[in-house]
Amino acid sequence: MSEAPQKRRRVQRSPSPGYKLDDDDNNYVPYVPVAQRRQEKLAKITSWTANSDRDRARRQKEEMEEQEDAEKEEERRREKARKERTLLMEAQEVHTKKDLEDSKKTDYQKAEEADAEILAAIASRRKLASDLELATGVQYTEPLKSSWRPPRYIRERTEEQHKKIREKYHILVDGENIPPPIEYFQDMKIPGSILDFLKTKRITDPTPIQLQGMPTAFAGRDLIGIAFTGSGKTLAFCLPLIMTALEEETKLPLVRGEGPVGVILCPSRELANQTYENVLAWCEALVKDGRYPHLNTLLCMGGISMGEQSHVLNKGLHIVVATPGRLIDMLEKKKFTFNNCKYLCMDEADRMIDLGFEDDVRNIMSFFKRQRQTLLFSATMPKKIQDFAQQSLIKPILVNVGRAGAANLDVLQVVEYVKQEAKMVYLLECLQKTAPPVIVFSENKNEVDDIQEYLLLKGVEAVAIHGSKSQEERQYAIKSFKSGAKDVMVASGVASKGLDFNDIQHVIIFSMPKEIEDYVHQIGRTGRSGKTGIATTFVNMNTPEQTLLDLKYLLMEAGQKVPPFLASIDDPRAVQGGSLKGCPVCGGLGHGISNCPKLEDTQRRQMASHRAADDAGGGF
Numbered sequence: 194m195s196e197a198p199q200k201r202r203r204v205q206r207s208p209s210p211g212y213k214l215d216d217d218d219n220n221y222v223p224y225v226p227v228a229q230r231r232q233e234k235l236a237k238i239t240s241w242t243a244n245s246d247r248d249r250a251r252r253q254k255e256e257m258e259e260q261e262d263a264e265k266e267e268e269r270r271r272e273k274a275r276k277e278r279t280l281l282m283e284a285q286e287v288h289t290k291k292d293l294e295d296s297k298k299t300d301y302q303k304a305e306e307a308d309a310e311i312l313a314a315i316a317s318r319r320k321l322a323s324d325l326e327l328a329t330g331v332q333y334t335e336p337l338k339s340s341w342r343p344p345r346y347i348r349e350r351t352e353e354q355h356k357k358i359r360e361k362y363h364i365l366v367d368g369e370n371i372p373p374p375i376e377y378f379q380d381m382k383i384p385g386s387i388l389d390f391l392k393t394k395r396i397t398d399p400t401p402i403q404l405q406g407m408p409t410a411f412a413g414r415d416l417i418g419i420a421f422t423g424s425g426k427t428l429a430f431c432l433p434l435i436m437t438a439l440e441e442e443t444k445l446p447l448v449r450g451e452g453p454v455g456v457i458l459c460p461s462r463e464l465a466n467q468t469y470e471n472v473l474a475w476c477e478a479l480v481k482d483g484r485y486p487h488l489n490t491l492l493c494m495g496g497i498s499m500g501e502q503s504h505v506l507n508k509g510l511h512i513v514v515a516t517p518g519r520l521i522d523m524l525e526k527k528k529f530t531f532n533n534c535k536y537l538c539m540d541e542a543d544r545m546i547d548l549g550f551e552d553d554v555r556n557i558m559s560f561f562k563r564q565r566q567t568l569l570f571s572a573t574m575p576k577k578i579q580d581f582a583q584q585s586l587i588k589p590i591l592v593n594v595g596r597a598g599a600a601n602l603d604v605l606q607v608v609e610y611v612k613q614e615a616k617m618v619y620l621l622e623c624l625q626k627t628a629p630p631v632i633v634f635s636e637n638k639n640e641v642d643d644i645q646e647y648l649l650l651k652g653v654e655a656v657a658i659h660g661s662k663s664q665e666e667r668q669y670a671i672k673s674f675k676s677g678a679k680d681v682m683v684a685s686g687v688a689s690k691g692l693d694f695n696d697i698q699h700v701i702i703f704s705m706p707k708e709i710e711d712y713v714h715q716i717g718r719t720g721r722s723g724k725t726g727i728a729t730t731f732v733n734m735n736t737p738e739q740t741l742l743d744l745k746y747l748l749m750e751a752g753q754k755v756p757p758f759l760a761s762i763d764d765p766r767a768v769q770g771g772s773l774k775g776c777p778v779c780g781g782l783g784h785g786i787s788n789c790p791k792l793e794d795t796q797r798r799q800m801a802s803h804r805a806a807d808d809a810g811g812g813f
């Protein structure tokens with residue numbers, strides 16, 4: 194029905210006005226003369242012929258091309274097969290040659306080569322710097338400036354005089370323009386109220402790491418500080434931060450939402466808590482004489498509610514003591530920022546960057562908005578870790594007191610062969626050696642619980658601490674042991690690293706850790722701040738021979754008695770005629786890098802984390 198008007202409209206539109214059209218007009222076919230029609234047909238036929246000729250030619254060409262392609266493909270296949278055969282033969286030849294060469298090499302040479310390969314792989318680790326800095330290529334070349342100066346009479350000393358002082362305290366240093374060692378706290382320009390407080394704790398003169406480390410940190414320099422367990426590293430890195438924060442607060446007081454000025458990172462909650470308490474005590478001492486302002490310190494770690502600390506967050510923040518996970522969480526939630534943060538210190542730094550926290554540390558670094566002073570401290574820091582860490586520091590200064598990873602000489606080390614089944618009974622006997630407090634270490638959480646249970650049954654006041662205990666249980670154990678309410682603390686190695694308990698008389702290592710560094714940290718809970726202590730270690734057939742060898746060399750280095758069963762263990766490297774260099778990865782003296790337990794552990798952990806990432810589907 195709608196067709197009609199449309200048609201009508203079309204009809205009306207097309208011709209010129211004045212014509213009258215109907216359907217016949219529409220169907221009208223104009224007349225074409227015969228001659229013209231014949232010519233048109235001829236032209237059509239000619240074009241068909243031409244087209245079909247062209248088609249045929251095209252088809253032929255295509256066929257030829259296909260054939261050529263097939264031939265070329267066949268040639269390529271043959272060439273590839275020929276090459277593969279040659280490569281295979283070459284590879285076989287190379288292998289045969291290598292086998293021949295290898296057969297000429299001694300086991301020692303082969304081990305050296307394997308070590309070099311592993312070292313090269315470690316050296317290629319991604320630089321320890323913030324992702325932002327890496328991405329934008331930000332590079333600082335000069336250390337931070339500080340207004341602190343040593344007293345004039347010290348500045349006027351010659352380099353030779355500085356050297357003599359360092360030699361006197363067995364301090365090794367490395368770096369450019371090293372600040373002078375200072376033998377008295379008074380000369381370090383530390384506020385008198387803090388010095389008075391330190392005196393009440395019987396801290397009157399700086400320890401070697403303090404007398405070189407503190408001037409270095411006060412001068413704003415990046416620092417790697419290595420010194421024995423219990424040699425006062427905590428004061429060496431906390432006091433410079435307190436002084437920096439004090440300077441900032443004096444210049445322009447911080448208000449809510451501002452700060453922190455610096456952060457101290459610790460690998461465990463217990464260590465973070467202990468460092469926090471030290472900082473609190475020193476900051477409280479600072480305000481005692483009424484001349485200095487109050488500095489706010491935040492403890493930022495898992496297991497404590499931030500609500501408890503909201504009173505600190507509501508003011509300007511000077512110092513944060515943190516474990517990595519919770520710190521990242523707080524920074525991501527923008528509870529505070531690092532916009533004005535200029536001091537980053539890592540305690541037990543080798544552990545932090547080497548075992549699991551490396552990416553967290555990079556992440557934390559990416560929150561800094563300006564150049565920072567970076568300090569790394571530990572009792573054990575093998576050369577490789579030092580080299581790696583050094584890349585992220587600016588003209589760093591290395592302060593080393595004794596060999597990194599060496600045992601504290603104030604600890605008498607006794608190693609005893611005790612059969613597995615006799616350990617518990619012998620432990621009771623061992624506890625009689627000294628008065629309390631005593632720490633018993635075991636590598637295994639279940640064993641920690643078993644030992645505590647056994648001791649409780651035998652009437653010994655013992656507490657236990659390990660990673661699977663709740664925060665409250667861990668805190669209770671530490672508090673009651675520290676206060677003297679409990680005589681014995683049974684602990685897993687990880688949970689107690691870096692903890693400073695008063696006057697531990699005896700450390701008993703119930704199960705020898707695989708890594709000698711852990712042993713050094715564990716025996717280091719005694720013999721602290723110049724006092725002496727005893728460490729008794731149980732070993733037996735279950736202890737790997739390589740661990741025993743590490744132990745043997747460590748005892749020899751510390752001038753301790755080596756029991757006959759240890760002395761009789763031969764070093765396979767010596768048998769092969771190789772050098773007896775220590776392991777550059779863990780510092781163990783009884784093995785090379787290729788059989789380093791720490792490296793194995795790290796690789797296992799990395800593989801586990803890759804597997805976890807795969808399971809999670811990868812990606813972002």
Ligand SMILES: Nc1ncnc2c1ncn2[C@@H]1O[C@H](COP(=O)(O)OP(=O)(O)OP(=O)(O)O)[C@@H](O)[C@H]1O
Pocket residue numbers: 394395396397398399400403420421422423424425426427428571572690691692693717718721722723
């Ligand atoms: N100059 C000093 N004189 C005497 N005692 C000191 C001095 N400095 C620190 N101390 C004390 O020495 C003990 C050990 O200090 P700290 O915990 O800092 O050792 P550390 O080197 O960090 O040990 P670790 O490597 O085991 O963590 C503490 O109780 C501390 O109060």
